[in-house]
Amino acid sequence: MDVVTGAMGSLLPKLGELLVGEYKLQMGIKEGVESLEREMRSMNAALTKVAEVPRDQLDNQVIIWADELRELSYDMEDVIDNFLVYVDGSESVPDSNKLKQLVGKMASLFTNGKTRHQIANAINEIKNRAQEVADRRDRYRVDDAIANAAGKHKVDPRVLALYKDQKELVGIEDARNELIKRLTDGNDDGPMQQQHNLKMVSIVGHGGLGKTTLAKAVYDRLQTQFEYTAFVPVGQNPEVAKVLKDILLELDKSECIGDVATLDERQLIDKLRRQLENARYFIVIDDIWDLEAWNIIKCAFIDNNHGSRVITTTRILKISTNTGDIYRIKPLSQHFSEELFYTRLFGGKDKCPFDQLAEVSTNFLRKCGGVPLAIITIASLLAGKPMLDWAKVFNSIGFGSRDNNMDVDNSRRILSFSYYDLPYHLSLVCCI
Incomplete structure (x- = not known):
């Protein structure tokens, strides 16, 4: 518009x-x-x-x-x-x-x-x-x-990424292990080394690459090593006070919502700092779009020399550079793209019914560009169609299908977040 x-x-x-x-x-x-x-x-x-x-x-x-x-x-x-x-x-x-x-x-x-x-x-x-x-x-x-x-407040489809079965994840092991090394100072899976300073790592990349999925995989692997843990989504238009309240409630499940409902941002930050002052904590702040909001939120993360860790995920490089260590998430390789595609479509590459589908699949994957969300969306769309119709789907790719398909709708919504955050003059260029 x-x-x-x-x-x-x-x-x-x-x-x-x-x-x-x-x-x-x-x-x-x-x-x-x-x-x-x-x-x-x-x-x-x-x-x-x-x-x-x-x-x-x-x-x-x-x-x-x-x-x-x-x-x-x-x-x-x-x-x-x-x-x-x-x-x-x-x-x-x-x-x-x-x-x-x-x-x-x-x-x-x-x-x-x-x-x-x-x-x-x-x-x-x-x-x-x-x-x-x-x-x-x-x-x-x-x-x-x-x-x-x-x-209307539609459910953010990225919430689904928080509850993926680990067995469904494809091509995430190397990235997960690299992040764990950065957070644990060299250990793939073992206990933390003796670096006690607060360490922050930001996962940055465009929409659909799996930032939330990667952060959750790391969080699940390491959370038992910390006294306090929280995984809190932020979103495009955050209410900072609500984000701070969500962190408090995640850190302490016994915290009464009524006790924090009337607190303003400063009071919430003070309360968080007191709670974290003598604790070892691991917090993931997922999907940050606004630098000013992040600058306020991170005031709550006190450096208490207990080896605490914070992960952020964002599409905005400026936010990453304002966080600390930067991890640039990459598209899936051809090998893992094929594995994800065939697993979603047939249950595995070895279950593909026809050899001639390999060339057709390669063409689809080329359009997906290694973006997991795009691969999952296309595979889900093809799964409901006769193979004779695949050529029509290929020619109309652009996430503009009118099919009543939830995965396509979710993909549209996720990718549209990027467009609606563009500066006014850039969004005009995209529309023309």
């Missing part, structure tokens, strides 16, 4: 320029432009709310309305551009993009004398279209649909 707000963002300043510029608009025309500006500002406020909701959570009527508004915005901007060019006496803009019929009509009327009557008609035509879009907003209760979508 950011591409729609982008179109509106360039239109509104031009409407303002038309009103305050020295163009001596006829009174009726000026009133029409003022009315248009007010209406478009109102719609822009609604669009801003739309842009905050992932597209897959929006009602279809909202998407249709937003797309119509985008087209209207482009047409209005073209009309204004032509008006400003011709009034200023500049050369005509080449029609390289085959502007819509309305724009061509505007260009024609300006070259024929820019009569006030024709200008007023063009403004009225745009006003009528804007009114139609506004009426649809009311008719389909677009604002209510936006509010409902924004209020």
Whole structure:
């Protein structure tokens, strides 16, 4: 939806320029432009709310309305551009993009004398279209649909990674052992060496590579060596106080929720530091997106010279560099990609029914790029289809399938987190 707000963002300043510029608009025309500006500002406020909701959570009527508004915005901007060019006496803009019929009509009327009557008609035509879009907003209760979508809190599918059976994990052993070595100062699986300082390691990598799964595998292996342990997910838009409360409750299962419910961030940090002051602790903070939130959270992790350890997972390199030791998670090798793919699809590579499927599978895996989430998603999708349909699936890969498949939906949602955290100007580029 950011591409729609982008179109509106360039239109509104031009409407303002038309009103305050020295163009001596006829009174009726000026009133029409003022009315248009007010209406478009109102719609822009609604669009801003739309842009905050992932597209897959929006009602279809909202998407249709937003797309119509985008087209209207482009047409209005073209009309204004032509008006400003011709009034200023500049050369005509080449029609390289085959502007819509309305724009061509505007260009024609300006070259024929820019009569006030024709200008007023063009403004009225745009006003009528804007009114139609506004009426649809009311008719389909677009604002209510936006509010409902924004209020829905879908279960984060990454929670499933916390409860994977260890036997289902593929290609994780080397990464797990490397992380354990870093945390235990050289031992693959044994007790910690005598380094007593607090040590932090950050797992960094893009979505779908298995950061949460890896962190959980390390956590499960080492947690018995610590007095206090906690595995706490953070997420994209964290409430820092809630994260701190979750850490407290994980560390001490006897802690009463009511005892911490009213505490603010400073009080929660103080309470955590007191609890951890004389203890050896191991805490995983999973999926951090915001550096400021992390800077607050890590204030709770006191360096008490008891050999405590902290792991973070993040997609943001800047957060990793602000943590300590960095572990860059890598895609699966071809060997492990095949193992994961065939295990999910047939229960193992040796159970693949036809040798000729090897080439087809290689093509699928090439598109997946060693990303475990992508491999699992595609394997789950193929498992429900006749092999004759695999070619169709291959040609439509892009996680845009309309199949009612939970794995595809989960993959879409996970990958969409990355898009919705992009800066405004970068998300525009991705939409175009």
